Amino acid sequence: MSPSQPKRTINSVVAQHLCLSCGTCVSICPQQAITMTESPGGLLLAEIDESSCNECGLCYRVCPGDHLTEGSLRAGEDPFVGPVIAAYCGQASDSRILQSGQSGGIATALLSYLMDMGQIDRAIVTRMPQDGLLRPQSIVATTPSELLSTQGSKYCPVALNSILRYISKVQISRTAIVGLACHFHGLRNMPQNRADGFIKIGLICERVMTFCAMDFLILKSDKPRHDVVSIRYKDKSLGGWPGDVGILDTSGNIIRVKQSIRHWCKGRFTPPRCYLCFDKMNVLADI
Ligand SMILES: Cc1cc2nc3c(=O)[nH]c(=O)nc-3n(C[C@H](O)[C@H](O)[C@H](O)COP(=O)(O)OP(=O)(O)OC[C@H]3O[C@@H](n4cnc5c(N)ncnc54)[C@H](O)[C@@H]3O)c2cc1C
Ligand code: SF4
Numbered sequence: 001m002s003p004s005q006p007k008r009t010i011n012s013v014v015a016q017h018l019c020l021s022c023g024t025c026v027s028i029c030p031q032q033a034i035t036m037t038e039s040p041g042g043l044l045l046a047e048i049d050e051s052s053c054n055e056c057g058l059c060y061r062v063c064p065g066d067h068l069t070e071g072s073l074r075a076g077e078d079p080f081v082g083p084v085i086a087a088y089c090g091q092a093s094d095s096r097i098l099q100s101g102q103s104g105g106i107a108t109a110l111l112s113y114l115m116d117m118g119q120i121d122r123a124i125v126t127r128m129p130q131d132g133l134l135r136p137q138s139i140v141a142t143t144p145s146e147l148l149s150t151q152g153s154k155y156c157p158v159a160l161n162s163i164l165r166y167i168s169k170v171q172i173s174r175t176a177i178v179g180l181a182c183h184f185h186g187l188r189n190m191p192q193n194r195a196d197g198f199i200k201i202g203l204i205c206e207r208v209m210t211f212c213a214m215d216f217l218i219l220k221s222d223k224p225r226h227d228v229v230s231i232r233y234k235d236k237s238l239g240g241w242p243g244d245v246g247i248l249d250t251s252g253n254i255i256r257v258k259q260s261i262r263h264w265c266k267g268r269f270t271p272p273r274c275y276l277c278f279d280k281m282n283v284l285a286d287i
């Protein structure tokens, strides 16, 4: 194909329901022509502003929606498990991190340790702001105390990789990133000098749920939507591990929604692309 010919864009991926909301295309687009847009069904999908697009094709090249860079999965390795050097079981020894953690707080404890030891300057993490918008926000945290506000799993679409455009090449080697398998597939598809060197802390992931699941959980709390400022999918302050859903209202009250209702939502609000995902164990993560 000659350079002047228009190249394939992510439009074909989105049209085939293969967009997994990773945000990688947003960060690579030289024209800043791509935004993440919510569909009526609560999906988060990439959308091109055609008037700004120069059809360079970079967005499609990095998109993990329908391909993964050749050689990412090595022959002889189990593609569903990936290379395993050692396996350990543990939890955070800091009680604050343990209490606010989704599981044992290990993800945050590791980041905190790396910061304390001067091995990283920043971490790309995701928090649920208490602003009533109920949409997760990926941030670059630079202090251990900032990390605390990002604990807990957000079982909804997160366009984590869109933030990569703010990380310069020289910063990469001193940056950790916490992500799902599809985020790291997008990272692997990026040009090497924009992707290699991050410390990748991977989360196991069976699926996310659409934003409509959040609306449903709020409905079950009997709180009007405008009275809700935030949500925790598993709130350990409500009856221990693993925790019921906690809906935070404008008066600071936490309303409990039983975890059985969250489980019920899984089968009803799963984005189609998650059903095609082979990588539940996050094989490209470092840990
Ligand atoms: C969508 C999703 C599905 C999951 N499914 C499973 C599963 O089926 N089985 C299983 O064993 N574990 C699953 N996990 C992992 C589990 O919920 C915990 O995240 C993990 O055990 C780490 O817990 P922790 O206490 O160490 O993390 P914490 O110390 O609580 O830190 C959580 C970290 O996760 C990051 N994070 C939260 N939500 C997201 C998100 N949506 N995208 C990217 N980063 C995020 C935060 O930035 C934070 O750094 C899932 C996680 C997510 C986000
Ligand atoms: S790069 Fe990610 S967000 Fe963009 S179209 Fe592909 S899957 Fe969707």
Ligand code: SF4
Residues within 6 Å of the ligand: 008, 009, 010, 028, 029, 030, 031, 032, 033, 034, 048, 052, 053, 054, 055, 056, 057, 058, 059, 060
């Ligand atoms: S083809 Fe190029 S300019 Fe157009 S949206 Fe994709 S990356 Fe951006």
Ligand code: SF4
Residues within 6 Å of the ligand: 020, 180, 181, 182, 183, 205, 206, 207, 208, 273, 274, 275, 277, 278, 279
């Ligand atoms: S199941 Fe796969 S595609 Fe779906 S959110 Fe998890 S890692 Fe991404």
